[in-house]
Amino acid sequence: MTKPKLQHELKKKRPFESAEEEAALSVLRTSDRLQICFTRLFRDYGLTSSQYNILRILRGEQKPLPILEIANRTITVVPGITGLIDRLEQAGFVTRIRCDKDRRVIYVAPTERGLETLTALEPPLAELHGTLLGHLSHAELRELIRLLEKVREPLNDVVSERGA
Amino acid sequence: MTKPKLQHELKKKRPFESAEEEAALSVLRTSDRLQICFTRLFRDYGLTSSQYNILRILRGEQKPLPILEIANRTITVVPGITGLIDRLEQAGFVTRIRCDKDRRVIYVAPTERGLETLTALEPPLAELHGTLLGHLSHAELRELIRLLEKVREPLNDVVSERGA
DNA sequence: CGCAATTAGTTTATACATCAACTATCGGCA
DNA sequence: TGCCGATAGTTGATGTATAAACTAATTGCG
Numbered sequence: 061m062t063k064p065k066l067q068h069e070l071k072k073k074r075p076f077e078s079a080e081e082e083a084a085l086s087v088l089r090t091s092d093r094l095q096i097c098f099t100r101l102f103r104d105y106g107l108t109s110s111q112y113n114i115l116r117i118l119r120g121e122q123k124p125l126p127i128l129e130i131a132n133r134t135i136t137v138v139p140g141i142t143g144l145i146d147r148l149e150q151a152g153f154v155t156r157i158r159c160d161k162d163r164r165v166i167y168v169a170p171t172e173r174g175l176e177t178l179t180a181l182e183p184p185l186a187e188l189h190g191t192l193l194g195h196l197s198h199a200e201l202r203e204l205i206r207l208l209e210k211v212r213e214p215l216n217d218v219v220s221e222r223g224a
Numbered sequence: 225m226t227k228p229k230l231q232h233e234l235k236k237k238r239p240f241e242s243a244e245e246e247a248a249l250s251v252l253r254t255s256d257r258l259q260i261c262f263t264r265l266f267r268d269y270g271l272t273s274s275q276y277n278i279l280r281i282l283r284g285e286q287k288p289l290p291i292l293e294i295a296n297r298t299i300t301v302v303p304g305i306t307g308l309i310d311r312l313e314q315a316g317f318v319t320r321i322r323c324d325k326d327r328r329v330i331y332v333a334p335t336e337r338g339l340e341t342l343t344a345l346e347p348p349l350a351e352l353h354g355t356l357l358g359h360l361s362h363a364e365l366r367e368l369i370r371l372l373e374k375v376r377e378p379l380n381d382v383v384s385e386r387g388a
Numbered sequence: 389c390g391c392a393a394t395t396a397g398t399t400t401a402t403a404c405a406t407c408a409a410c411t412a413t414c415g416g417c418a
Numbered sequence: 419t420g421c422c423g424a425t426a427g428t429t430g431a432t433g434t435a436t437a438a439a440c441t442a443a444t445t446g447c448g
Contacts, residue, residue, distance in 0.1 A: 066373065070297065072284060079365040080353035084258055086372040091255030092299045093379040094248055099406090108433065128396060135256045140435055142398055147433075164396040164443045189244035196374060201243040204371040207364055208250040214359060215257040263436090272403065292426060304405055306428055311403075328413045328426040392446085399440070410429070416422085 087211070094192060101188055105177055110136065111148050112181070115174050124157055124167035153177065251375070258356060265352055269341055274300065275312050276345070279338050288321055288331035317341065 066086055067075060076082040095109065102112045117133050118125060131141040145168055148154045153174035159165035170178075193201065231239060231246075240246040259273065266276045281297050282289060295305040309332055312318045317338035323329035334342075357365065 066369070077350060078353060079362055079369070080357040081350075083357055083360070083365045083368050083372075084262075084353055086369050087251065087255050087258060090372045090376050090379075091251050093376055094251060096299075097379070098248075110434065126396075135260075136434085137436055138396090139398075139400090139437075144434075162396085162444070166397070186241060186245075189242060189248055192379065193244040193247055193375060195378060196247070196371070198243055200371055200374070201247045203367065204247050204375070205243070205250050207360070207368040207371070208247075208254045210360060210364070211357060211368070212254050212257055215254075215261070215356065274404065290426075300404085301406055302426090303407075303428075303430090308404075326414070326426085330427070390448095392448105394443100394445070396443080397441085400438085402436085404435080405433085407431085408429105409431105410427105412426085412428100414423105414425075416424100418419100418421090 083211075087208075097188060097192060101184060102181070105181055106151060107153075107177065107181075110134065110144055111151075111153065112178075114144065114148060114168075115153060115170055115178055118154065118168065118170040119175060119178055124169040126159075126165050126167055130168060148174075247375075251372070261352060261356060265348060266345070269345055270315060271317075271341065271345075274298065274308055275315075275317065276342075278308065278312060278332075279317060279334055279342055282318065282332065282334040283339060283342055288333040290323075290329050290331055294332060312338075 066082060066089060099109050102109055113134050114130055117130060127141055127145060131138050136144060149156060152171060154168050154170050157167040157169060159167055263273050266273055277298055278294055281294060291305055291309060295302050313320060316335060318332050318334050321331040321333060323331060
């Protein structure tokens, strides 16, 4: 039985209290590492991870979305979304459109430039996915996805889905 | 064959490009959800996640650590660590100690209050781990840990370990 | 109709990540 | 002895997460 690798990675002196703790820290640590790589790629295209996610959502929808609907689909909390859209608009990736029927609502739509940037990002992003996760077999990836899904299952209640 | 659940969670219109993409997004999404829960618990004790991690490291070490050594063991980038320690010190959880031999170095040590807070956090934290991950079997947890370790394996090179 | 409760979105304030640039100290070396 | 490069840490600027409080428009209901 070898010492857990994460314990060594973190230079942790004490062993983990439980398998649950080790698993939770593994998820957080792995996510941080992956995030660093994606962030770097997006930055080459003038985007942050949050901004990229919003553009992806808008492209997927094919039609303008109200601001709060966008917030619902990201981890972004409501107040944060305003500045996020501000910066995306200022950079020319999206535009705000006031709704005529309900003047409280503000729709957001991607610009040509926003869509082009997404397209340009596709090949390097696919390559990065391969680099980061290509060393796992397809079966391993499926199993990882299944386990993470199972982890999230009760979380959706606990966290109280914003939206949905 | 059912549609992937993450695709539904995200209200994603298009399927994933690849299993690699789905796995990467799964890790990020799961991490975010877990983080929210931990953040809430820590906040009840006047700590943020980053601050808790630093206290944990200091307690594990049993002796004062230089500021940059702390930064090395967290995901925290060097400049960010200053304010983090500032706030921990201001809240009375740690103290700064100048090194006599090398006056560039500043050691950080936990205070009594810092250690007490960690101790108080132990039971509720263990309980939270159980709540969040207790529905996975021990074998599933081990497998999840193994797969995430495998994911991180090449990442340590790519990200160029700060420290170690 | 008219007012209260809701809803969409913004503002404000604190905390953190990140990069670039800076200060202060140390070590080596001519 | 005195300077040069390396190292420890901080400062400043931008972007984002989060909570609380706020504005503006809409809806529901007597």
